[in-house]
Amino acid sequence: MPSGWAVRYDRVDAGRRSVAEAGETDLSAVTHQISAALAAFVDDRVQSAVARSFPVDVPLALGEFLNAGGKRLRPLLRVLGWRAAGGTGPMTSAIRFGAALEMFHVFCLIHDDVMDDPDTRRGRPTVHRALAKRHRNGRTAQAAERVGVSAAILAGDLALVWSDELLNASEAQLEPEVRTRVLRLVGLMRTEVLFGQYMDLEATGRPSADADRAPAIVRYKTATYTCERPLQIGAALAGAFLDRLSAFALPLGEAFQLRDDLLGVFGQQAETGKSVLDDLREGKHTLLIALALNAADPHQERLIRGLYGNPRLDERAAGTLREVLRATGADRAVEDVISSRHAQSLAALDAMPLDADVRAELAEQAAWRSG
Amino acid sequence: MPSGWAVRYDRVDAGRRSVAEAGETDLSAVTHQISAALAAFVDDRVQSAVARSFPVDVPLALGEFLNAGGKRLRPLLRVLGWRAAGGTGPMTSAIRFGAALEMFHVFCLIHDDVMDDPDTRRGRPTVHRALAKRHRNGRTAQAAERVGVSAAILAGDLALVWSDELLNASEAQLEPEVRTRVLRLVGLMRTEVLFGQYMDLEATGRPSADADRAPAIVRYKTATYTCERPLQIGAALAGAFLDRLSAFALPLGEAFQLRDDLLGVFGQQAETGKSVLDDLREGKHTLLIALALNAADPHQERLIRGLYGNPRLDERAAGTLREVLRATGADRAVEDVISSRHAQSLAALDAMPLDADVRAELAEQAAWRSG
Incomplete structure (x- = not known):
């Protein structure tokens, strides 16, 4: 060795x-x-x-x-x-x-x-x-x-x-029937994340004001494989299919990714473990950028398009870009979407017939990075 | 679409x-x-x-x-x-x-x-x-x-x-027992090829006169997943483990890869479907290069080390490199190894108790690119 x-x-x-x-x-x-x-x-x-x-x-x-x-x-x-x-x-x-x-x-x-x-x-x-x-x-x-x-x-x-x-x-x-169901879910999970990554890749470097596209990317690159499929796989292993789990899991997964997107732009390295410049330099198509471009005046739009996705962006230019994004109100709009998805997720949880402790544990998982 | x-x-x-x-x-x-x-x-x-x-x-x-x-x-x-x-x-x-x-x-x-x-x-x-x-x-x-x-x-x-x-x-x-055996072989095949690729990668750009290292790379990046494991998986699916298949399959797989290495250096694009410069520019550690460096005089060694693995190698320099490799006799030495591995493989085939038609079909597969 x-x-x-x-x-x-x-x-x-x-x-x-x-x-x-x-x-x-x-x-x-x-x-x-x-x-x-x-x-x-x-x-x-x-x-x-x-x-x-x-x-x-x-x-x-x-x-x-x-x-x-x-x-x-x-x-x-x-x-x-x-x-x-x-x-x-x-x-x-x-x-x-x-x-x-x-x-x-x-x-x-x-x-x-x-x-x-x-x-x-x-x-x-x-x-x-x-x-x-x-x-x-x-x-x-x-x-x-x-x-x-x-x-x-x-x-x-x-x-x-x-x-x-x-x-x-x-x-x-596993029983053959359970095995088939579980493998089907595992197959869906794998396929979805690969297609989600591909959709993300296609849109990278091409930020646009299209706020409808970002949710599909988020759903497949994050929400299904992070939340929905693991929950469903667990349920399938217990011999059940709980389709109501999706109503809890998908908005939750979306909230997680939107929080991640915000942290990538506005977070501290100590908190995220990632460089604070990477996401800005990369120029992915996110809801944050779509909403910012939607709300931007011509001067702000020029700045965003000039700086976002520039692989040589430095700290100072990153500071300017963050200011412009904040000035458009896009960060608060994304926070609102996160809160709303989180609430949606908890409402779905309330509507499910669950043991109190399982409900409490799921709510606890949902709290992570959603607040 | x-x-x-x-x-x-x-x-x-x-x-x-x-x-x-x-x-x-x-x-x-x-x-x-x-x-x-x-x-x-x-x-x-x-x-x-x-x-x-x-x-x-x-x-x-x-x-x-x-x-x-x-x-x-x-x-x-x-x-x-x-x-x-x-x-x-x-x-x-x-x-x-x-x-x-x-x-x-x-x-x-x-x-x-x-x-x-x-x-x-x-x-x-x-x-x-x-x-x-x-x-x-x-x-x-x-x-x-x-x-x-x-x-x-x-x-x-x-x-x-x-x-x-x-x-x-x-x-x-499949029967559980057969399934376990087959999945074990599939697991070995996957692992071996990934490690073989890694060994290949480590040695790329570092050609040396070490003729012992090339066979291990060839074995794991090609011979097991191309020949040995598919044959063994087939046998396992029929409920048997034929360890003698390896004596046929491994030298055969080695012969295939050595032929591939020769074609990559001396072959025509029409024959290989690949550029005739790629392998020379890439500079993988192959038996051909190891034997050439072993046999080279100081002038030839300088030429080989200067040209092999140079990403900007042109047609003319490639011609010079091929001439030097031929002058060392390495191409004929590799041809000899191919013939010997092919013969080894056929001898192993003869020693196995097989139906005449299966034996003939295996010999036919072995003929491909080995001659």
Whole structure:
């Protein structure tokens, strides 16, 4: 094993052991149990790679990334969907299935970062940057960057393959009917996020005043795979299909993404773990920009179109752009949409026949970044 | 559906129908049946995307790519592995499983092309080039290229997800024990090719005289997923594990890759469908280069190191490089290794207790590009 990674690898392993020893069973411990399951899985795969003399940079980079944080929101919602549908009993399979969803999320984030090219994620270098640095020795900066991107594409591919293996291990014991239903939902989730990413990509660098387009992008690149499908998968695993879960999940997922868009433009790096310039330089088509262009006077519109999506935008120009966006009132308009989606989501929750504690837990998940 | 794609889409569909109508059942028809199954699958997914108002560029690009050729070698070997293990009966499930392997191959090729950046594949623009062209309108060449790369990453991801869906549909009816064995082999195949690609990537741009390293790269990036695992998966589906298949498959896969390496350097574009400069500009670590550096005098070594892997290499310099490589005798040495691997493979075939027709068909597959 390359020595540079050994220390970090030990950390992953230590984290895994300490969590496994805790042996908690309440919902608040699910996050830890999922992290432990993921660390154990990566650990096992690293050992297999070592045994076959495969290079372990990529599996270790995945372990690092998983260890760096993440709210494990999708696995939690999968557990809550299962409980909402009356699922009871041991959580072992729930944990493994949740780990598969989290690994799928890792795949999405790594390929997303290759496409959008930010420097940081979760307060650390993105996977393609870390792997570029690892391959810098004896290469030009440009050549190392290319190797980093290629290695990160492979890292994302490996995460997708691994998420599938975690899934296969989880659904081997399912009733055929349940299995078919779950795999259909997993298939929809995967397809939707890939199409959502493609819609996002098509619109990037082409900000427009079209406020109708942004919600479709948000829905498929975020809301279904973050909220709706994990809840539905959980319910399906408990043998039920709760279509009313969508009325809770979709506005919630939309609120999450809109909050993310606002933080990308107005947030602090300490809070988001991302550079405060990346989103502005990238120039994605978001509701914020659509509403700003709708409300802008000709001078403001010129400024927005000149600065938003400029890959060389500096701090000062970013400050100007933020001021203009605020002056159009678009930030407050997006806050209003977030509040309204959050309220919509909670109203749908109230209308569902649920155990009080499941309802309370879902409401708690909904509170995250929605306020 | 965007009009630019409609014509090509109709072609895919027409191809599908004409093949389905043929209704052949012998092995030579398996290629066509697999192509038809793939076209039908893509067709179905395009319709679903249209129904949900998703953009269809990526699914159509995948359909195009599948329609542009390919020998369907992996699906054929999967069928032959099944027959070698005594598999009989209808081929329906074999065809679907074969389609899954071919879709996995498409995933590998598209991401490989994103990493290696050639202009052409199968005599047409690579997927990332085609998608860049599609997104050129209103963008700078550089911005369009970035969008093309991102879209091709998503296209590869979608092919991987689809290969998994074809797989799920095929193995739903399997006995649990067979299913476990098959999924294990599929998992090994996926992991090996990703690690093989990573080993290849690490060594690219760093040609060396280390002739021991090239075979490991060739084994994992090509031989296992092209030959060994498809044969083993076929055998496992017939309920058997034939470990002797590896003795046939691995040297064969190695011979294929070495032939590919030679064609990449000395072949004609009409023959390979690829530019004759791409491999030289890319500078992968191959057995050819290792042997050339081993045999080179100081002047030849300087020329090889100066020209091989130079991204701006022109036709004339490429001619010089080819002459130097020939002068070292490395091309003939690689031809000798190919012959020896081919002979090894056929000897293993002779040693296996097989039906005469299966043996003949395997020998025929082995003849491709080995001579």
